[in-house]
Amino acid sequence: MSTFALWRLFHRTSFVGARQSQNDGVRDHTGLLAIIAFASATAIFLTVLGGLHGFIWRASPDRTAACFFNASHCTAHLPVSENGDFYVTLAIFACVLLIVPFTALAGSAARLAATRRDERLAALRLAGATTSQVTRLTAFEAVGQAVIGAIIGIAGYFAIMPLIMLLNFENQRFTFEQLWVGPWALLGTVAGVAVLALVSALLTLRRVAITPLGVSARQGSALPSGWRAVIFVAAIVIGFMLLNNLNMFAGAGTVVVYGMIFAIIGGCFLLLNLIGSWVITAVARARSRRPKNAATMIAMRRILDNPKRAWRNVSGIALAVFIAGITSVCGIFATVDGGDPESAMMMHDIALGGMLTLLFAAVLAAVSSGIMQSASVFDQADEYHMLILEGTDARTLRRARFSEVLTPLNTVIIISAGCSMFLMLPLIGSAISEPAMLIRFVLGIALCYALVSIGAISANRTAAHLDTISRRRDD
Structure with missing residues (x-):
């Protein structure tokens, strides 16, 4: 059976029975919460990363991060912020501080989805699904929720950006060019969120993979x-x-x-x-x-x-x-x-x-x-x-x-x-x-x-x- 066919079976109301039928609304609710969490984490992470990029842009002679960290990579010598190094240091410190709640939120989203997934995965194992099938299904669903949430978060990043452009730092406002992190940063963020969700989801499989009845033992x-x-x-x-x-x-x-x-x-x-x-x-x-x-x-x-x-x-x-x-x-x-x-x-x-x-x-x-x-x-x-x-x-x-x-x-x-x-x-x-x-x-x-x-x-x-x-x- 293909992973997609198993996913359809996984989400069929009749598969788990009457109890699952009554819990369908709750199951969908948990999936929505996970997507919202991934979206919130992505939007704020990209916003803070954009601020860091803005300070680096002001402090770099050719407006690139490579030039800021290594003068030999500079291709131009434009005017720079007098206290640019200090502002970049503070921005990096803020990013480091926010790594902890960002990873906690993304991990919470993956954990929530996995919490509601364990019982249904155990039912699939009892019905004859193999460990590899359950693993592929978990990866498919976890990555799907993370990617959807990350894409919504990118839209949130664009929505927050005009508000950040209203703030004054160094007696001047940020521009779109300064806050724009670039397409590779967006793709990297989506990939990072997906990997974090995948790792968190696969770690929860240990109970189900060892025995289908493992989720009942608390x-x-x-x-x-x-x-x-x-x-x-x-x-x-x-x-x-x-x-x-x-x-x-x-x-x-x-x-x-x-x-x-x-x-x-x-x-x-x-x-x-x-x-x-x-x-x-x-x-x-x-x-x-x-x-x-x-x-x-x-x-x-x-x-x-x-x-x-x-x-x-x-x-x-x-x-x-x-x-x-x-x-x-x-x-x-x-x-x-x-x-x-x-x-x-x-x-x-x-x-x-x-x-x-x-x-x-x-x-x-x-x-x-x-x-x-x-x-x-x-x-x-x-x-x-x-x-x-x-x-x-x-x-x-x-x-x-x-x-x-x-x-x-x-x-x-x-x-x-x-x-x-x-x-x-x-x-x-x-x-x-x-x-x-x-x-x-x-x-x-x-x-x-x-x-x-x-x-x-x-x-x-x-x-x-x-x-x-x-x-x-x-x-």
């Missing part, structure tokens, strides 16, 4: 150990000491100092992924010992069942809060009247770039969180349905789902905000208590919180739809 994840906290605290303390003694490296040049600042802040952020699931586990354990109500008990047990999943639901917010702290500091410096127009311009541009990075990171994190929450709803549908049959009311389950999201969210915001301010302290000193800076910081956190809450509400609506389907099936 095991809790191993709880993280406390050594993660020791490593994280040590790294934060070392980072603080280095930032507090940057004058020791002043002789190495401004670029080296800025590079060290970015490396220390970025490295400490990356270590949040090491400690995140451990802290969430500790909080859930503490709350599960003395739960206030049934909803809290259910939520904490769900978190302890898979703390890594709980962390993935809100991990993107950690970066957004980190960026919110950096942006609030830059905003303070941008408002200081130093009498130097060039310095004022640079501080203004850094603050504006930080706000854009915060916005992009928050949107990526919110979409990723919504996707992951929806995937969790589908994973837990049978368990919540059993709770309903045992007499648990729908209101309690809704509160449990919110608590399952908000508990890790509150935890990660506290940790990220505290670490961000702690690392900023050596750089800004007493300015950390400035009301304007604190207001900017709080507003950035509020933006992240609001966007993730929207995802939680959407996931609860999906869960309500699943509950309705379950009741109809039992009738």
Whole structure:
């Protein structure tokens, strides 16, 4: 049987039976969510890449990246931006920061599609499909969703571009030529998204390929150990000491100092992924010992069942809060009247770039969180349905789902905000208590919180739809 014929069988309503027939709308909904996630990630990635290209264009004598990084490749010597190297460095730093939420979102999309695919793949294996047939089918569907989403994301990139052209950097606006990344970058992005989706989908086949009944066996994840906290605290303390003694490296040049600042802040952020699931586990354990109500008990047990999943639901917010702290500091410096127009311009541009990075990171994190929450709803549908049959009311389950999201969210915001301010302290000193800076910081956190809450509400609506389907099936 060809892969296309198997794909048609895979999507036939009658193949899985009455239960699958009732879930067809939900299945299509998950496919649509995956496409939206791929589209969002692609659009924002290309927009940020376009900004980097714009700064390189301004700093390159012949308007090419090859000339900027290697003077021997220059074919012309046009006027360039005086601070071009500095702006390119900041743009690269922003791109590096956004790689984490971008890959998390694309991975979430692939994981969501795979979550709903496992049961049907297992049914195909029981019906006689071979491992190679299931593998080809998975690759076909995963790549198809990724490519469709990436193409929509390219359209989103063109839609966002005019808005970016309204912003002033270096006292001038970007042009289309500066923000245009070129056809090869578009093709490379589509291919990259497709490969990421393919790898994520094939990794989920291990359960189905080993045995068709593998998807029925659910095991809790191993709880993280406390050594993660020791490593994280040590790294934060070392980072603080280095930032507090940057004058020791002043002789190495401004670029080296800025590079060290970015490396220390970025490295400490990356270590949040090491400690995140451990802290969430500790909080859930503490709350599960003395739960206030049934909803809290259910939520904490769900978190302890898979703390890594709980962390993935809100991990993107950690970066957004980190960026919110950096942006609030830059905003303070941008408002200081130093009498130097060039310095004022640079501080203004850094603050504006930080706000854009915060916005992009928050949107990526919110979409990723919504996707992951929806995937969790589908994973837990049978368990919540059993709770309903045992007499648990729908209101309690809704509160449990919110608590399952908000508990890790509150935890990660506290940790990220505290670490961000702690690392900023050596750089800004007493300015950390400035009301304007604190207001900017709080507003950035509020933006992240609001966007993730929207995802939680959407996931609860999906869960309500699943509950309705379950009741109809039992009738």
